[in-house]
Structure formats: C-alpha cells, structure tokens
Amino acid sequence: MQVDFKKGNGLVPAIVQDAITRRVLMLGYMNEEAFNITQERGLVTFYSRSRQKLWTKGETSGNFLTVRDIIVDCDNDTLLIKAVPSGPVCHTGSDTCFDETNDPEHMTSSEFLRYLEDVIIDRREHPIEGSYTNHLFSRGINKIAQKVGEEAVELVIEAKDDNKSLFLGEAADLMYHMLVLLAQKNIRMEEVVEVLKGRHSR
Incomplete structure (x- = not known):
C-alpha cells in the first residue's frame, strides 16, 4: 500500500x-x-x-x-x-464524533439485515470463543445446510397454527441460519437480491 x-x-x-x-x-x-x-x-x-x-x-x-x-x-x-x-468513540461519550447513534436498534429493517450479515461474516473471519455463529461455522457446510432445512420445517409447522409470536421466532431463525449458509458459501445477500430483481422484471 x-x-x-x-x-x-x-x-x-x-x-x-x-x-x-x-x-x-x-x-x-x-x-x-x-x-x-x-x-x-x-x-x-x-x-x-x-x-x-x-x-x-x-x-x-x-x-x-x-x-x-x-x-x-x-x-x-x-x-x-x-x-x-469496543465502546463509544468520541471523548464526549457519544458513539461517534459526529454525534450519531451507532446502534443496531435504530436501523431500518434493510440496514439491520445488512448489519447482521456483516456480523456473521466478521465472526467467520475473526472467531469469538463461545459464539453460536462460530459453532455453526466449525461444523461445516453439511451441518449448516441441515440446520437451514430444520428451521424451514419448523417454520412450516408454525405457519399452520395461529401463534404469531412463535411464527415470527421461527421466521427469524430461518433468516439467520440462511445468512450463515450464504456466508459459508462466500455469497453476499446482494447476489440473491440481484436474482430476485431479475425475476421481478420479467
């Protein structure tokens, strides 16, 4: 450089x-x-x-x-x-020196999904002891893919009932494990979105 x-x-x-x-x-x-x-x-x-x-x-x-x-x-x-x-960046105690909040809770849905994807990729490249995400990566592609399948089945089962809370929980589990699978395959979420865009224009 x-x-x-x-x-x-x-x-x-x-x-x-x-x-x-x-x-x-x-x-x-x-x-x-x-x-x-x-x-x-x-x-x-x-x-x-x-x-x-x-x-x-x-x-x-x-x-x-x-x-x-x-x-x-x-x-x-x-x-x-x-x-x-590892904490607030500004000497005033603010998250940033521009007095902006650097907190995932204040992100939009799309921003948070991108953030979550980046967290997962960061865990893959910089493992943290005790991390569930790192536990998944250590098990390899077959186990990760199997986990995605299990979560998909659990979502389908919950879809047949009327418990919205449980259904949302299973949907969140499926989305998270799908992002782990994409990271394991070195595929970014944007690549999947491009496929969706291509289909949408037809």
Missing part, C-alpha cells in the same frame, strides 16, 4: 468507519509511524497535531478501535480505516 505522506507535510487524514455498521466514527491524522504501528498492532493509532505525539485510540478510555481493513484513496493521500469499536 503506497501512501503519500509528503503531500500533507508528513500527515494524511484517516477516516474511521465501523466495519460492521458502516457508520463513520471519526477523523484523525496519521504520520508514517502511526500508520505502521496501526498495521502492526491492529489498533488504530493517530498522530496528535496539538500534542505532536502518537496516541492509540482507547489508550485512556479503553475504547479501542480494532482494525479490520485499511484502504487508501485514489490519490494515495487519504485513508479509510474499517474498524470495530
């Missing part, structure tokens, strides 16, 4: 985005040393222009930003850092 630190007198702006919710969290600046440390440690580290020293986000509050991906822009002078926050 070629980053042009000379253009900004040794500094480049670094936009931090939540890797899962995709919400913009904050803006900081990095010099080459901060950039290298961020890559090596996997924790977002900036260069403070006011204090003229390096600082790792969260070193005081404990609210670290764990790096998932780093992308440089077309001019090689701005960074997009996709990270997972």
Whole structure:
C-alpha cells in the first residue's frame, strides 16, 4: 500500500468507519509511524497535531478501535480505516464524533439485515470463543445446510397454527441460519437480491 505522506507535510487524514455498521466514527491524522504501528498492532493509532505525539485510540478510555481493513484513496493521500469499536468513540461519550447513534436498534429493517450479515461474516473471519455463529461455522457446510432445512420445517409447522409470536421466532431463525449458509458459501445477500430483481422484471 503506497501512501503519500509528503503531500500533507508528513500527515494524511484517516477516516474511521465501523466495519460492521458502516457508520463513520471519526477523523484523525496519521504520520508514517502511526500508520505502521496501526498495521502492526491492529489498533488504530493517530498522530496528535496539538500534542505532536502518537496516541492509540482507547489508550485512556479503553475504547479501542480494532482494525479490520485499511484502504487508501485514489490519490494515495487519504485513508479509510474499517474498524470495530469496543465502546463509544468520541471523548464526549457519544458513539461517534459526529454525534450519531451507532446502534443496531435504530436501523431500518434493510440496514439491520445488512448489519447482521456483516456480523456473521466478521465472526467467520475473526472467531469469538463461545459464539453460536462460530459453532455453526466449525461444523461445516453439511451441518449448516441441515440446520437451514430444520428451521424451514419448523417454520412450516408454525405457519399452520395461529401463534404469531412463535411464527415470527421461527421466521427469524430461518433468516439467520440462511445468512450463515450464504456466508459459508462466500455469497453476499446482494447476489440473491440481484436474482430476485431479475425475476421481478420479467
């Protein structure tokens, strides 16, 4: 990755985005040393222009930003850092430095499905001990597919009764396990949507 630190007198702006919710969290600046440390440690580290020293986000509050991906822009002078926050990002206590809520409960239905898909993919790539999602991935494609089949049957059974709560629960289970199956197959939900779009236009 070629980053042009000379253009900004040794500094480049670094936009931090939540890797899962995709919400913009904050803006900081990095010099080459901060950039290298961020890559090596996997924790977002900036260069403070006011204090003229390096600082790792969260070193005081404990609210670290764990790096998932780093992308440089077309001019090689701005960074997009996709990270997972361990708590509020802003020093004011807000979720973001732009006073926006970074909470799945405030998402629309479509936003939450995308968020859930990203959480599942993140679990696959960065396993967490005790995670049910990781338990499913560890069992392999056959067991995951079998689980989808079981959930589909349970949904059909509940559809014959009039208990809306149980029916919704089974529908949610089926949707979740379907997303796990898609992730295991390295297929994004958007690909399925494209198929639906193609059928809709006929």
